[in-house]
Amino acid sequence: MNDDTIPQTVLFPDLFNKPLVATFDQPHASSDGGAVLLKAADARYGLIEGLARCLVDDRQPGKVRHALTDLLAQRIFGLACGHPDANDADRLADDPIHKLLLGRDPIVGDPLASQPTISRFENQVGVPELYAMGCELAASVIARHRQRLHGRARRITIDLDPTDDPTHGAQQLTFFNGHYDSWCYLPLLAFLTFNNERDQYLCAAILRPGNAPATRGTLGLLRRLLPLLRIAFPKARFLVRLDGGFATPDVFEFLDAEPGLDYVVAMAENAVLTRVAASAMVDARAQSEASGQTAHVYTAARYAAGTWPHERRVVIKAEVVRLEGRAPRDNARFVITTLRQTPRFVYERVYCARGDIENRIKELHDGLQIDRTSCCRFWANQLRVLLTAAAYVLMQELRLRAARTACARTQVTGLRERLLKLGVHVVVSVRRIVLHLPTATPDLDAWRHIALALGARTG
Numbered sequence: 001m002n003d004d005t006i007p008q009t010v011l012f013p014d015l016f017n018k019p020l021v022a023t024f025d026q027p028h029a030s031s032d033g034g035a036v037l038l039k040a041a042d043a044r045y046g047l048i049e050g051l052a053r054c055l056v057d058d059r060q061p062g063k064v065r066h067a068l069t070d071l072l073a074q075r076i077f078g079l080a081c082g083h084p085d086a087n088d089a090d091r092l093a094d095d096p097i098h099k100l101l102l103g104r105d106p107i108v109g110d111p112l113a114s115q116p117t118i119s120r121f122e123n124q125v126g127v128p129e130l131y132a133m134g135c136e137l138a139a140s141v142i143a144r145h146r147q148r149l150h151g152r153a154r155r156i157t158i159d160l161d162p163t164d165d166p167t168h169g170a171q172q173l174t175f176f177n178g179h180y181d182s183w184c185y186l187p188l189l190a191f192l193t194f195n196n197e198r199d200q201y202l203c204a205a206i207l208r209p210g211n212a213p214a215t216r217g218t219l220g221l222l223r224r225l226l227p228l229l230r231i232a233f234p235k236a237r238f239l240v241r242l243d244g245g246f247a248t249p250d251v252f253e254f255l256d257a258e259p260g261l262d263y264v265v266a267m268a269e270n271a272v273l274t275r276v277a278a279s280a281m282v283d284a285r286a287q288s289e290a291s292g293q294t295a296h297v298y299t300a301a302r303y304a305a306g307t308w309p310h311e312r313r314v315v316i317k318a319e320v321v322r323l324e325g326r327a328p329r330d331n332a333r334f335v336i337t338t339l340r341q342t343p344r345f346v347y348e349r350v351y352c353a354r355g356d357i358e359n360r361i362k363e364l365h366d367g368l369q370i371d372r373t374s375c376c377r378f379w380a381n382q383l384r385v386l387l388t389a390a391a392y393v394l395m396q397e398l399r400l401r402a403a404r405t406a407c408a409r410t411q412v413t414g415l416r417e418r419l420l421k422l423g424v425h426v427v428v429s430v431r432r433i434v435l436h437l438p439t440a441t442p443d444l445d446a447w448r449h450i451a452l453a454l455g456a457r458t459g
Contacts, residue, residue: 422437
């Protein structure tokens with residue numbers, strides 16, 4: 001054992017009944033062997049190519065080693081595989097699978113872009129290009145589901161929700177936000193749900209300063225999404241669901257003016273709404289006192305804030321909360337809506353269903369680290385958010401293709417660990433590339449099912 005092999009070799013002489021030697025000497029191997037599914041998903045989606053068309057390459061042609069499409073693909077595939085930092089580029093430069101994903105020979109192909117190249121790329125994308133990329137992301141998602149549903153959808157639900165992105169450095173436009181009790185950005189995320197399906201599909205991600213009001217960017221985003229959706233699904237009716245931070249006069253006026261659109265928007269309690277809910281709260285207190293349990297009473301009324309031109313329907317959930325060891329607590333909730341169903345149905349079946357997007361947002365944070373916005377420039381961080389959103393779109397495509405398998409409802413981190421993080425030995429011959437994957441892959445059936453759905457053939 002010489003000095004060159006000591007860092008790659010580990011010996012456990014007494015751990016098992018025979019000495020165990022771990023030797024890191026397998027060439028042309030990767031821990032991301034299943035990631036070829038991402039390449040297949042993007043080949044069907046055309047997402048990376050569409051985003052690349054939005055970019056302007058003003059580099060000197062004679063000095064270019066990595067095309068913008070390759071840089072985009074390297075970052076998006078890396079994010080999906082759990083490599084969120086630009087620093088990861090140096091570790092993956094010669095990874096055979098990541099070279100293969102970019103269309104390079106996995107063995108003798110050129111190395112991938114380095115961290116400095118990735119950082120320069122992230123910081124050179126301008127505002128018009130970022131706007132075009134955001135539009136392309138939404139258009140690609142809508143086009144994919146138009147193709148999947150053959151342009152037929154009865155109802156399309158649009159959910160918008162802000163989330164916090166804590167910052168820990170000198171990033172531009174980061175501010176202290178009292179609600180989240182941290183210095184942060186406040187990205188605005190948009191999701192689409194088709195008919196009565198369970199999944200919400202991410203279609204937009206807009207980075208905003210940490211002091212942005214909830215409505216910042218809302219109307220602009222809806223003005224972009226609705227025409228695209230109406231062209232793709234001409235017979236669909238739309239439902240917009242928003243939390244209380246969006247309940248402003250300009251948002252309501254916009255929603256009221258849109259044809260074929262309903263909305264449910266939470267409203268913060270005020271003195272007038274408290275009076276409107278008083279009778280229902282009396283009933284809720286009486287029911288709670290009689291049962292000793294939390295009680296709910298639902299009702300509806302007409303309500304107009306002082307800045308509104310007319311009344312709107314408000315659904316009221318009068319609730320008395322009882323927790324062991326605590327005094328009963330009034331908890332009235334209000335939702336402004338155009339829907340005509342019963343108050344209980346509107347609140348429980350329609351408005352509360354928007355809570356599922358919290359699971360999607362958690363995936364974006366925990367699974368893909370959309371909050372890894374550590375560039376100094378605000379617009380570079382916006383690019384990172386868009387690239388993470390693109391990676392998530394591809395992961396959602398894998399989950400969609402996993403229907404009727406054990407991975408059909410798996411979270412993004414689970415999909416990565418079960419489908420992408422597979423040890424592989426890559427062998428290249430004159431005629432073909434062979435990926436030697438583990439025989440004992442636990443989710444082999446799901447992996448094969450997805451591969452076949454994305455155009456693979458048995459053989």
